[in-house]
Amino acid sequence: MTVADGKRVDETGWLENATKNAASWRGEILRLALIGLIAAVFALTTNYLRERPVPIWSATGPAAWRDAAERISCNDLKPLLKGTMKIFLLDVRSPQLFQQAHPAGAFNAPAHDFMDYYATVAPYLDVADLIVVVCNDKDCSLGDLVAHILIKDLKHERVRVLYGGWEAYKEADLPREGEAP
Amino acid sequence: MSDRRELVVSWLLPLARLAVAGVLIYAGLQKLPNIRAFAEIIGNFKMLRAESGQLLAVILPWCEVTTGLFLLCGLWLRAAGLMSLLMFCAFTTATGSLLARGLKTECGCFGTDSIVDWRTLAIDLAGVVAATAIIWMTSVRRRLEV
Numbered sequence: 264m265t266v267a268d269g270k271r272v273d274e275t276g277w278l279e280n281a282t283k284n285a286a287s288w289r290g291e292i293l294r295l296a297l298i299g300l301i302a303a304v305f306a307l308t309t310n311y312l313r314e315r316p317v318p319i320w321s322a323t324g325p326a327a328w329r330d331a332a333e334r335i336s337c338n339d340l341k342p343l344l345k346g347t348m349k350i351f352l353l354d355v356r357s358p359q360l361f362q363q364a365h366p367a368g369a370f371n372a373p374a375h376d377f378m379d380y381y382a383t384v385a386p387y388l389d390v391a392d393l394i395v396v397v398c399n400d401k402d403c404s405l406g407d408l409v410a411h412i413l414i415k416d417l418k419h420e421r422v423r424v425l426y427g428g429w430e431a432y433k434e435a436d437l438p439r440e441g442e443a444p
Numbered sequence: 445m446s447d448r449r450e451l452v453v454s455w456l457l458p459l460a461r462l463a464v465a466g467v468l469i470y471a472g473l474q475k476l477p478n479i480r481a482f483a484e485i486i487g488n489f490k491m492l493r494a495e496s497g498q499l500l501a502v503i504l505p506w507c508e509v510t511t512g513l514f515l516l517c518g519l520w521l522r523a524a525g526l527m528s529l530l531m532f533c534a535f536t537t538a539t540g541s542l543l544a545r546g547l548k549t550e551c552g553c554f555g556t557d558s559i560v561d562w563r564t565l566a567i568d569l570a571g572v573v574a575a576t577a578i579i580w581m582t583s584v585r586r587r588l589e590v
Contacts, residue, residue, distance in 0.1 A: 291522050291523045291526060292523075292526075294520045294522075294523030295523040295526050295527050295530075297520075297523075298507075298510055298511060298514060298520065298523060298524060298527050299507065299527070301510050302503060302506040302507040302509075302510040302511075303503050303506070303507075305506045305510070306502045306503040306505070306506035306507075307502065307503075309476075309506075310479065310502045313479075315480065317479050317480055317483055317498050317501060317502050318498065319495065319498045319499050319502060320495055320498075321494065321495070321498070322493075322494050322495060323494065324483065324494050324495075324497075324498045325480045325481075325483035325484045325487060325498065325501070326483040326484065326486045326487040326492070326494045326495075326496075326497025326498045326500075326501060327487055327494040327497075328487055328488075328490050328494070333547065333548045333549070334548045334549060334550070334559050335548065336558075336559050401550075423548075426550070426558075426559050
């Protein structure tokens with residue numbers, strides 16, 4: 264027993280409490296590890312049973328770093344379309360889909376034959392403040408491909424892929440052309 | 445004082461538990477059907493090697509669901525709170541890193557939903573606060589019970 268600041272401090276009691284606390288936290292860490300273990304067992308089992316399991320140990324699997332271009336959301340695009348910036352909308356969907364409906368003022372340059380169309384759109388791309396690549400929906404690997412060509416091979420700066428593609432563009436009710444009334 | 449604490453804990457703990465459990469279970473279930481897309485999103489973050497990213501993509505949704513279920517059932521509350529705190533801290537770090545690098549990519553928070561922005565960071569920080577509150581309130585409740 265000691266006396267500190269006029270109060271009696273029971274050192275043995277304090278030590279007991281500290282030991283209890285440490286033991287209790289050790290228990291929590293063990294439980295935490297068990298929760299992680301349960302989750303890992305479920306995760307690895309279900310992944311193994313999947314039709315197309317994620318190849319966990321592959322260096323070229325889906326989580327490998329890709330050259331995904333930066334995205335722009337419809338919310339961010341909306342004010343830009345109304346502003347003074349020269350926005351070039353490059354619709355990389357197929358000509359059939361483009362003819363059905365497309366963003367107002369957009370040019371069509373299908374991703375598969377992009378280089379065939381490039382000569383036609385190049386003068387506009389050169390003077391644009393921002394090039395927005397429009398693909399079909401969220402799964403926009405072709406949009407990424409075109410954006411990659413524009414940035415890396417053709418040295419265009421300020422290229423963005425529209426997040427959500429044409430589907431999101433329609434939902435955001437941005438100006439469109441070619442739709443049947 | 446202890447009455448007041450008891451009252452706060454008895455009201456706030458279930459609320460925090462349900463909120464965090466709801467967010468975690470929903471987030472996990474949204475990711476589970478398309479783990480490949482989630483792995484691609486993790487790849488776009490450019491923070492982890494492919495192997496670690498894939499392992500995380502496979503395990504994280506189940507971690508969220510399992511932790512959420514523990515919180516919902518009130519089992520191993522402090523451990524589940526710790527687990528959610530760890531996850532929300534990791535989410536906050538990843539989001540902060542993306543924002544700091546100016547990378548505009550999908551968030552992957554609730555499946556393949558939206559682009560990472562300041563709201564994402566705010567949600568993650570709210571998660572950190574709620575998870576910390578769960579741990580703190582569970583400890584207080586234990587002390588009150590003793």
